[in-house]
Amino acid sequence: YLRRGEQYIFTNGSGGSHPFEIRVSNGGSAYSTGVTNNGASSGNIVFKVPMSAPATLYYQCSSHAAMLGTINIT
Numbered sequence: 001y002l003r004r005g006e007q008y009i010f011t012n013g014s015g016g017s018h019p020f021e022i023r024v025s026n027g028g029s030a031y032s033t034g035v036t037n038n039g040a041s042s043g044n045i046v047f048k049v050p051m052s053a054p055a056t057l058y059y060q061c062s063s064h065a066a067m068l069g070t071i072n073i074t
Contacts, residue, residue, distance in 0.1 A: 001072045002047070002072070002073055003049065003074050004050065004053055004073060004074070005051060006049055007049075008047045008048075008049070009045070009046050009047075010046075010047065010059070011045075012042050014041070014042065015042065016041040016042050017041070018061040018063060019039050019040065019041045020040060020041075020045055020059060020061065020062075021059070021060055021061075022045070022057055022059055023060050025058060026058055026065075027060070027065055028058070033052070034047055034048040034053070035047050049073060055072065056071070056072060056073065057073065058070060058071060
C-alpha cells in the first residue's frame, strides 16, 4: 500500500537483469506520473504518488512478465 502525496524509493539491486517498472496494468504500459527512473535495471526508482493516481498500479520486471505485484494506492 502506498499513500497519495508521499514519496517512495524502490532500490533495484538485482544486478541489472530485472528492470523494475511501475505499470498501469499487468503487462501494460509504464505509469510515468510522479515516477523517476522507471524501468531501471539497477539503482533507485523514485515514486512521488500523485493525488490523481489510480487505486491500483503494478510493479513488474519488464524482462520477466511473471515477476510482478500489485500496488494499492490509498
